[in-house]
Amino acid sequence: MSLGQDVLTRLPRALACEWMIANGIGGSASGTAAGAITRHTHAALAAHVHGRPWATLLRIDERVLTDEGPFELACVVQPNGTARPAGHRLLESFTVDPWPAWRYRVGLSLIEKTLMLVWGHDAVIVSYRLIDGPALRMTASPVLVSRPLVPQPDAVEVPAQARRTDRARPAASKRAGAGGAHTEVAADPDTPTVQGIPGRITIQFTPEGVPLTLWHNGAFLPGRAWTSLRIPPDDPATEPAYLPGYVEGQLAHGASVHVVASTERELFRRLAAEGRLGSVPPRTLAECVAALEIDERERQDSWLRAAGAGALDTAREAAGARKADGLPDALEPGAWTRMLASAVGKGFVRHGSRLTIASALPLVEENTSAALRSVLALLAVRGFGTAREILRGCLEFLNEGRVPERYEIDGTPVYGDPEPALWLVIAGERYVRRSEDLEFGRDLLYPALEELMRYCRSGAPGGLRIDSDGLLMTIQPPDAEELAAHAAELARAAAAALKPRARSRPAPEPPRSRTIKRSDLNALWYHAYVAMAQLARGVGRRENAAFYVAWAHEHQTRFNDRFWDPARHCLYTMLRDEEPVPGLMPSQLWAASFTPALLPRERAMALVETIDRELVTPFGLRLAPRSEVARVEWLPLFLAAHLRANGRSPAALDRARERVAALCAWMAEDGLGTLPETWGVSETQMPPPGERGSASPPAAAALLRLWVEDLDHVGEEAVTSHLRDSA
Numbered sequence: 269m270s271l272g273q274d275v276l277t278r279l280p281r282a283l284a285c286e287w288m289i290a291n292g293i294g295g296s297a298s299g300t301a302a303g304a305i306t307r308h309t310h311a312a313l314a315a316h317v318h319g320r321p322w323a324t325l326l327r328i329d330e331r332v333l334t335d336e337g338p339f340e341l342a343c344v345v346q347p348n349g350t351a352r353p354a355g356h357r358l359l360e361s362f363t364v365d366p367w368p369a370w371r372y373r374v375g376l377s378l379i380e381k382t383l384m385l386v387w388g389h390d391a392v393i394v395s396y397r398l399i400d401g402p403a404l405r406m407t408a409s410p411v412l413v414s415r416p417l418v419p420q421p422d423a424v425e426v427p428a429q430a431r432r433t434d435r436a437r438p439a440a441s442k443r444a445g446a447g448g449a450h451t452e453v454a455a456d457p458d459t460p461t462v463q464g465i466p467g468r469i470t471i472q473f474t475p476e477g478v479p480l481t482l483w484h485n486g487a488f489l490p491g492r493a494w495t496s497l498r499i500p501p502d503d504p505a506t507e508p509a510y511l512p513g514y515v516e517g518q519l520a521h522g523a524s525v526h527v528v529a530s531t532e533r534e535l536f537r538r539l540a541a542e543g544r545l546g547s548v549p550p551r552t553l554a555e556c557v558a559a560l561e562i563d564e565r566e567r568q569d570s571w572l573r574a575a576g577a578g579a580l581d582t583a584r585e586a587a588g589a590r591k592a593d594g595l596p597d598a599l600e601p602g603a604w605t606r607m608l609a610s611a612v613g614k615g616f617v618r619h620g621s622r623l624t625i626a627s628a629l630p631l632v633e634e635n636t637s638a639a640l641r642s643v644l645a646l647l648a649v650r651g652f653g654t655a656r657e658i659l660r661g662c663l664e665f666l667n668e669g670r671v672p673e674r675y676e677i678d679g680t681p682v683y684g685d686p687e688p689a690l691w692l693v694i695a696g697e698r699y700v701r702r703s704e705d706l707e708f709g710r711d712l713l714y715p716a717l718e719e720l721m722r723y724c725r726s727g728a729p730g731g732l733r734i735d736s737d738g739l740l741m742t743i744q745p746p747d748a749e750e751l752a753a754h755a756a757e758l759a760r761a762a763a764a765a766l767k768p769r770a771r772s773r774p775a776p777e778p779p780r781s782r783t784i785k786r787s788d789l790n791a792l793w794y795h796a797y798v799a800m801a802q803l804a805r806g807v808g809r810r811e812n813a814a815f816y817v818a819w820a821h822e823h824q825t826r827f828n829d830r831f832w833d834p835a836r837h838c839l840y841t842m843l844r845d846e847e848p849v850p851g852l853m854p855s856q857l858w859a860a861s862f863t864p865a866l867l868p869r870e871r872a873m874a875l876v877e878t879i880d881r882e883l884v885t886p887f888g889l890r891l892a893p894r895s896e897v898a899r900v901e902w903l904p905l906f907l908a909a910h911l912r913a914n915g916r917s918p919a920a921l922d923r924a925r926e927r928v929a930a931l932c933a934w935m936a937e938d939g940l941g942t943l944p945e946t947w948g949v950s951e952t953q954m955p956p957p958g959e960r961g962s963a964s965p966p967a968a969a970a971l972l973r974l975w976v977e978d979l980d981h982v983g984e985e986a987v988t989s990h991l992r993d994s995a
Contacts, residue, residue, distance in 0.1 A: 270363035271301050271937070282356050283345065286310075287364050287940045288630055288963045290614045291385040296321060296630035297392055298961075301940070302356040303327075303370060304343040306500055307961045309630050312383060314417045315390035315531045317478050319677030321417040321632055324480045325410060325529040326497075326509055328394055330355075332519075333405040336375040345501040364940045365610075366568050377401030379519060386560060387567055388618075389538070391530035393557055396519060403520035408527055410482060411495070412460075412510045414473040417631060462512050464488060467553065470533065471512050481535070483528040485553040486517030526557050568610070575609035576602065578650025579976045586977050590916075596981035604932045605649075608972035611935070611942050612645055615965025616654070619679060622661035623654065628945055629963045636662065636673055638901075638966040640691035644698065645969035648976040652703040659699060662692050663716050669723025670730065686732045686742065689724065690792040693717050697799035700806060710807040718812070721800055724793075731781075738819075738826045739785045739843075740793045746779035753779075785843040787831045788855035794823050794866050795858070824866055827859075832867075837874040852882055854889045854902040861909040869913065876913040879906060887931065887947050897946050903927065904970035908978050921980060928975055935968075943967040 276282045282302035290296045294316030300306055305327055313325040329342040340353035358372040367384040378400040384393045396406060460473045469488055472479040490513035496506040517525035532538065536556060539545050544563045550556045576599075584595045599605050615625040617632055625642045627635035639658060646655040665672050665681045671688040672681035696717060700709035724740065727733040731743025757776040801816035831839045833850055839859060841851035857879065860872040867875065883890045888898030889906055907924040914920040935941055942963035 270361060270365070271940075272361055273359065276301060276359040276362055277357055279345075279349075279351055279354075279356060282359075285362075285938055285940055286961065287368050288614070288942055289364075289367060289383075289385055290617070290626075290629055290632075291389065291391075292387050292616055293390070293618055294321060294632045295385065295390045296632070297368075297383060297385055298630050299327070299368075301362045302343045302351070302359075303341070304345045304351065304356070305497075306345060308499055309417050309961050310499075311413075311417065312394065313385075313390070313392040313529050314630055315478070316632075317390075317531060318416075319679070321630060322478070323413050323415055323417050324478075324531060325392060326413050327411050328527060329353075329409045329411060330381070330396070331407045331409075332372075332374045332377075332379065333407075334375045334377065335402075339372075339374040341370075341372055341374075341381070347498060347502050349501075366565055371399065374404070375401070377404055377519075379404075379406075384561065384564060386530075386535075386539070387564060388542075389530065389532060389535060391528060391532060391535050393560065394527045394529075395557060396517075396525040398519045398521055398524075403518065403523075405516065406519055406525060407514045407516045408484075408486075408525065409511060409514040410527070410529070411497075412471060412480060412512065413507070414477055414480075415507070459492065460510055460512075462490065462492070464490070469512065471510070473510070478531050479533065481530055481533050482512075482515075483526075483530075483536075483553055484515040484517075485524075485526050486515040488515050489513050524554060524557075526553050528553070528557070568613075571613050572606050572609055575613075575649040575651065576605050579605045579609075579648065579972075581650060582648050582976050583981050587980070587982060590980075592980065592982055594982045599976070599981050601932075603936070604928070604975060605972070607932065607935055607941055608968050608975065609649055611963070611968035612642065612965050612972060614942070614963065615642070615969075619675070622664065623657040624661060625658065625965050625969070627964065627966055629942075629965065631962065634674055635966075636671055636688040637685070637691050640688060640695045642966045642969035643695040645973040647695075647698055647702045648973045650702075652699070652705070655695075655699050656703070656705065656708060659692070659696050659713070662688070663712065666692075666716055666720060669720045669728035669732070671720075684730065686724070686728070686730070686740075687789060687792065689720055690789070690796045693720065693796040694792070694799050697803040700803060706807060709803060714803055714807050714809070717800065717803065721796070735783070735785070737830070738822055739830065740790050741783050741785045742789075744782045744784045746781065751779065782845050783843075785830075787827075787839040787841060788853070788858050790823070790827055790831065791856070791858035791866055794820055794827060795862050797823060798864060827866060828868070828871070831859075832871060836878065838878045839875065852878065852893055854879070854883060854891065854899065854905070857902070857905050857909045860913055861905055863912070865912070872909070872913040876906070876910050880910070885947075885949055886927070887934070890949060896949050898949050899946050900931075900943050900964060901945075901967040901970050903931075904967075904974040908974055911978055924974070924979060928971065928979065931971055943971070 271285060275285065279302060283300045283304060283306055285301040286298065288296060288298040296314045297312050299310045311323040311325065312327050314321040314323050332339045332341060339358060341355040341358065342353045343351050343355045344353060345351050358374060359370060360373050361371045363369050367382060369380055369382045371378060371380050377398060380397045380399050382395045386393065460471050463470045467485065468481060468483050470479050470481045491511060493511045494508050495511060497509050498506055515527055519525060540549055545556055545559045550559060579599055583599055587595050614629060617624055617626050624634055625639040626632045627638040643655045643658055662671050669689060670683045671692050672683055673685045673688050674682050676682060696713050700713060724732060725734045733741060735741045761775060797816050797820035801813045801820065804813035804816060830843060833840050836850060838852050839856045840848040841853060842849045856875060859866045860875050865872060882893045884906060885898045887903065888900040889902035890898050907927055911920050911924055935943060945962050945964040
């Protein structure tokens with residue numbers, strides 16, 4: 269996951285390579301390999317403020333002063349597509365492991381810039397080190413904003429007066445860092461307040477806003493000014509950014525320049541209380557940064573080492589279950605497991621006591637179904653502790669058979685789609701079986717899931733229940749359009765009744781609710797029955813297990829009778845008022861991707877072939893036939909179903925390996941360790957250009973589970989050697 273000059277000096281190519289890191293509490297940092305900001309979602313620090321990611325430190329513009337003259341390291345893309353300054357031309361390398369690092373060649377010197385988030389805190393550390401060559405001086409100018417990462421209609425905006433540039437600095441301003449403390453008192457209410465002492469400044473845009481504190485180990489020279497930015501560069505609209513001044517420091521061997529930005533005024537006190545700065549309190553900012561870098565390396569290495577060891581154990585277990593000839597000694601290429609586990613780990617987000625996996629970053633979107641599907645990948649790498657925390661968080665909000673499909677900004681659960689409840693049953697049972705955590709399963713999980721299933725069978729809020737035919741159904745009330753049409757009919761009837769000699773007409777009937785039986789939900793319902801039977805047996809409730817087995821068999825028969833579409837060789841999308849609705853969507857794969865099989869093998873093969881023909885692209889599945897958007901997360905699911913339907917034939921295994929290799933190769937280069945949610949559809953074998961500004965931990969989780977559990981890792985050296993070379 270590193271780039272060289274062949275990529276970095278070509279601006280369009282370097283801009284297309286985007287990186288993203290997260291801090292585990294909803295904050296993030298993201299940008300491009302070139303160092304330019306090209307999206308609203310890019311920022312050196314997007315803190316978790318007001319319940320949403322909030323851009324604070326947009327970037328830092330650096331200038332290096334050498335005997336050969338000044339060098340600008342910043343890269344700012346202009347509306348015409350060129351860069352000025354063009355710091356990317358000085359880049360020798362860029363890597364994201366273990367965090368983003370740029371190496372610039374400036375004259376005879378080689379300097380490295382690193383950007384690291386502080387895990388569990390809204391803070392970023394930007395460091396500059398001299399790697400080779402003579403010493404030099406540099407300045408670092410923070411560019412600040414205060415807005416949601418994606419503009420919201422109700423966002424707190426910077427006053428319009430701030431759009432003026434070249435604001436004069438008030439007379440009260442003084443140089444800080446070498447001479448002593450200073451405070452810049454705002455000349456008018458529209459100007460941010462800057463307060464500083466040697467080594468630290470605090471900027472507050474509005475009295476009610478969240479202040480941003482900057483720590484540094486140089487000399488800070490204040491300079492109050494506003495500038496206008498275009499993000500994206502070709503956007504005709506501009507937004508204001510505040511330039512509080514710049515940090516000046518000396519880069520020499522053994523002496524680095526550090527800038528730490530955080531929305532937490534007491535950041536270092538809290539880190540010391542957490543024991544993350546060492547047993548002896550550091551006396552300098554450089555010592556604090558060194559301690560935090562060690563802490564972050566240990567955190568990442570601990571997760572990746574455990575994931576690698578757990579993945580190998582699972583692969584051996586899977587090979588034994590398939591009665592393979594021999595067990596794997598390693599998962600090759602080992603870098604794939606590490607890269608995929610790292611991409612999943614970026615999605616860990618803690619909201620209070622609840623842990624989840626974000627469905628999209630850096631906006632930290634949360635979808636409970638996607639998080640619970642990702643739990644299956646955690647089980648594949650033996651991440652049992654993390655999986656248990658996610659399950660426990662869902663159980664805390666379990667309410668009358670419903671699991672929140674998402675959460676509001678303030679943490680309020682939003683109930684609606686019944687799918688998360690079914691994924692909780694499936695993921696919960698698999699956790700207990702894999703981890704052998706019978707105490708959790710017996711005392712906490714099983715009673716909660718038993719109640720969940722009872723509500724689903726007899727009737728849960730929102731109209732969910734089992735119909736007389738045994739299929740899971742929901743009641744769909746009239747939508748707004750139907751209600752508006754009925755109101756218009758009533759108005760016309762009332763107007764007609766007022767006319768002389770008007771005939772009496774019956775009042776129009778109000779729109780009625782409809783019954784909906786979705787095929788994908790009913791496929792998950794079957795697997796929930798099977799999971800409950802397994803869980804009941806595991807916790808000693810054998811009589812209940814027998815009931816669930818009987819219900820599963822009955823449901824399987826009804827499902828195949830009612831949902832199979834023989835004309836199109838796939839499933840109906842739903843039964844609406846008992847009438848089948850034809851269509852094709854990726855979620856129909858739930859009926860063919862799990863064991864025990866819900867569909868007979870012939871139907872499973874036919875469904876997989878139809879989806880292959882209509883939805884599959886090289887890097888994702890279309891959301892519907894002829895759709896121009898392909899979702900990446902569905903491709904690993906399809907490959908798993910394809911393997912099962914084809915009896916793990918050599919051709920099916922080769923195809924799965926090739927797709928895994930292609931995705932991992934893209935992740936290691938263009939993706940810089942992440943996968944996007946969606947791609948535009950292309951007929952080529954390479955992922956097409958499109959929206960890659962978000963990273964999808966669930967997509968990486970689906971690929972990780974497929975890689976560990978479903979592929980053979982014994983005797984494939986000759987088959988995959990060329991794939992490893994390409995990755």
